[in-house]
């Protein structure tokens with residue numbers, strides 16, 4: 093079970109929560125649920141209608157909800173949950189959050205600290221309780237077995253002490269030495285330029301599957317070393 097955000101959905105949500113700081117920001121999550129996986133295609137900020145208590149409450153008007161629902165359906169999506177921020181408070185549901193939560197909907201909470209630093213957590217409301225789900229940023233395709241893959245013994249390239257411009261270089265260098273189709277988990281401290289790294293790796297024939305980040309500010313990218321090329325030549329490793 094996991095939550096997958098498009099890079100745009102994550103950026104829009106996080107930026108909205110920073111802009112509304114020190115008040116609570118809120119919005120609607122649009123996408124689809126596939127079995128136990130949640131795909132958030134868009135996050136749509138809406139005004140916080142809790143005018144009297146914007147510092148620690150949020151309220152979404154039925155009018156905004158219906159408008160977003162209509163737009164979502166036109167694009168083949170549906171409303172799968174909500175996001176809101178916790179200014180200077182950890183991103184875990186409050187008792188008020190539980191009181192107003194709807195069953196089987198996803199609640200993403202963005203803790204915003206000092207208006208800049210963020211922590212993002214996702215919680216599914218089910219059976220009168222919240223259950224936390226891991227959150228990933230999805231770059232290419234879908235990865236239904238990501239959890240299994242990540243729990244497997246993967247070679248790890250730790251670049252957490254590396255400065256930003258050298259990350260792409262170091263990743264490419266490492267991939268060259270790996271057998272075809274071998275997975276590699278890369279860890280670093282910079283929010284990747286989400287267009288740059290995938291492009292650089294794709295042009296070298298590698299597949300980059302997704303990025304995830306954690307609250308310590310470490311980003312992880314799962315990459316697969318170059319496969320057979322399309323000219324029909326084999327990778328040469330006997331597969």
Ligand SMILES: [Zn+2]
Pocket residue numbers: 176177178184185186189201
């Ligand atoms: Zn809350």
